[in-house]
Amino acid sequence: MRPTLTHVALHVPNLDACVSFYQQFCAMRVVHQRAGKGSRIVWMAEPGKEHSFIFVIMPGGKDRQLAAEDYSHFGFAVESREHVEQIAERARLAGCLIWAPRDEPYPVGYYCGLRDPAGNYVEFSYGQPLGPGAEHMPLP
Structure with missing residues (x-):
């Protein structure tokens, strides 16, 4: 089986601001979120791509x-x-x-x-x- 690129994970300084940016400019939507990394972890995807490629956005970045x-x-x-x-x-x-x-x-x-x-x-x-x-x- 060959590897398949499924996600990019990003630590960000302001989780809510980044989620809003990707919703507003990229038409991505939150497809999953859970507690983690001191706050929450958010998965975002383009509509129809929820099972093929996502951004994982986590707090704590610079x-x-x-x-x-x-x-x-x-x-x-x-x-x-x-x-x-x-x-x-x-x-x-x-x-x-x-x-x-x-x-x-x-x-x-x-x-x-x-x-x-x-x-x-x-x-x-x-x-x-x-x-x-x-x-x-x-x-x-």
């Missing part, structure tokens, strides 16, 4: 201060350039936009970036050969 040239991030695909722009505008108003919408050559596409309340970067892209609708696109 704020990440990524360097300006550090592009470590979580990547979410969206259905259009307009959706990238809408997310960027909401993030700008919320004070968490770090990369304004921009176009890059294939396979990067059109994207913007946000900073979550723990300091993780989150990218929203359109036109990459990944995610829903990309099955017809060749990999680079």
